[in-house]
Amino acid sequence: MSDSAPSVPVNCRPRACGSARLGGESTVTERRRFLALGISSLVIASLSLTACGTRASSAPGDAGAKKVVKIGVIAPLSGGLSSMGTGIQNSVDLAVKQANASNALAGWTIQIDAQDDQASPDVGKNAATKLAGDKDVVAVVGPLNSSVGQAIQPILDPSKIPLVSPANTNPTLTRGAEASTNPKRTYTSYFRTCTTDAIQGPFAAQYLLNAGIKKVATVHDKKAYGQGLVTEFTKAFTAGGGTIVAAETVNPDDKDFAAVIAKIKPTAPQALYYGGEHPVSSLLTKQMKDAGLKIPLMGGDGMYDPAYITNGGSATAGDLVTSVGAPAESLPSAQQFVSDYKAAGYSSGYSTYGLYAYDAANAIINALKVSLPTASDATSARAATVDALGKVNFQGASGNVSFDEFGDNRTRVLTVYKVENGAWVANTTDEVK
Missing domain, CATH: 3.40.50.2300 (Response regulator)
Structure with missing residues (x-):
């Protein structure tokens, strides 16, 4: 469903109507009646525009109306690492398009909001702040760089927005500063589909x-x-x-x-x-x-x-x-992803982390199947989505996807x-x- 309102033509502007001739010289009464009709038409048009401009119509009998929920993407979409970042964005886009086509979330349409972090923690912070301020954003896929992950965790977590990275490998992101000796999960909203360093x-x-x-x-x-x-x-x-x-x-x-x-x-x-x-x-x-x-x-x-x-x-x-992970050509599930990706016609490849971004998006979508049915809007579904993510278990493009008590993927193939x-x-x- 498009958010833009349909155009309502108003063919008679007040000035043009005021100079109209109806079968000869217009009377004052006729002028007033015609102007009244013109004003009424403008009021009706204005009301129509207002109604069409709402995000999801709640008019009785409008069975086709759907609410919007957004999945954000934070990745380097420019610069030296853009091939990896664009692969992440495209792979999330593919998962979202497939979910919408199959009506995976009844009553909801998923959109993506991709932000370029330029592989910079500071730029990543700005991207995270923007997404956190959007009431329709329910989760985020990314980022590519562990340093950016460290920077944006404290921004997204207070808003209960789950962050699922396909690429962050630094162990401290899930297990804290003493990852190897005294692991402690700092941010319960953070997960990753890749293995760690x-x-x-x-x-x-x-x-x-x-x-x-x-x-x-x-x-x-x-x-x-x-x-x-x-x-x-x-x-x-x-x-x-x-x-x-x-x-x-x-x-x-x-x-x-x-x-x-x-x-x-x-x-x-x-x-x-x-x-x-x-x-x-x-x-x-x-x-x-x-x-x-x-x-x-x-x-x-x-x-x-x-x-x-x-x-x-x-x-x-x-x-x-x-x-x-394993090479894509060795996994039947990955081969299906590769085929679908090529068929979608993206101008660049899925790169190193495409499979893991696709799985990250589908992990979120699976969690939304649990959190959205009882939610009034995307914001109210965030915390429940975090809880549901901790329980997902499905066969993804990269293999089985499920998370341990720290938010790390249980599958550890290299x-x-x-x-x-x-x-x-x-x-x-x-x-x-």
């Missing part, structure tokens, strides 16, 4: 150890995601008998890594483990190999994007990433991908128990 870091460490690599240099970009990933990797790698020969940091907007490479090269690492996203790591791997340090660079899911290979060129050959012949190729997939 507490699993991803050790998974990468074990892969390198199994490959006979015992000496590794680490670099991270000082952001929540990158720092957390390197922390978890380091703990597992050293516990398994490996040695971190150098530990360096860079800034997220750095372009020249000569100084960092000069520090790392004399330590003779067998691999470099990077915590951060592909715009930086693609430059780092190229400059590292141009400087004669021809070792594989390994990172997390923030690197798993075709843009890494495009930007890094031939220098990326042999590089590695871990990414959440895959190592390797750059071969200019493409990411699945190397090994496993579920971490």
Whole structure:
């Protein structure tokens, strides 16, 4: 149902009517009667416009009227990570269109409100504030970056707006500052469909150890995601008998890594483990190999994007990433999503987190099936939606979706991908128990 009111033509303006001739010279009485009719028409038109402008008509017998509920999206829709962010937005859009087409929420129409966070915590705060102030917003999918997640949790939680991230992997977002030693859920409205760095870091460490690599240099970009990933990797790698020969940091907007490479090269690492996203790591791997340090660079899911290979060129050959879930082609449920996504005609791909954004949206929609029937409006359904999300259990595009007591997805599947012949190729997939 469109929110815009239909146009009501008013063909006779007061000035034109005042000069009309009806079979000759108009009398004063005729003029007054005609003007009265014109004014009456304008009043009726005004009332019609007012009625059509309401969000959901409650007139008796209007069985087709539906209330509007919105699912917000917060993701980077511009900048270096826009391919990932747009994939998130499109995948949520697909889930919403399918739900509306099947009348999944009787009496309600779902809309999405996508906000560009530019991968910036400050911009993300503004986006969250805007969505929290919209009475029709019942839940939000996103964000991509853990640092943005940290920034927007305190804004959405007081309004009881559930936030379901397809991509945040920092463990502290669900388990608090002492995630590994004394886990405590800080925000009960926060959930995620992806796995965490507490699993991803050790998974990468074990892969390198199994490959006979015992000496590794680490670099991270000082952001929540990158720092957390390197922390978890380091703990597992050293516990398994490996040695971190150098530990360096860079800034997220750095372009020249000569100084960092000069520090790392004399330590003779067998691999470099990077915590951060592909715009930086693609430059780092190229400059590292141009400087004669021809070792594989390994990172997390923030690197798993075709843009890494495009930007890094031939220098990326042999590089590695871990990414959440199994390859889409290995899951029948994912294949259906891929087919539906292509059929929808989006101009860009679903990217790294499309499956998880689709599942996040469907988790919300499943929760709304419980919370909306007794709600008078979207705002009154928020708290009940949070409660219902904690109980969802369904087969999603990425696998089974259900949340533990912290809001983390119970399914913990990871895959190592390797750059071969200019493409990411699945190397090994496993579920971490």
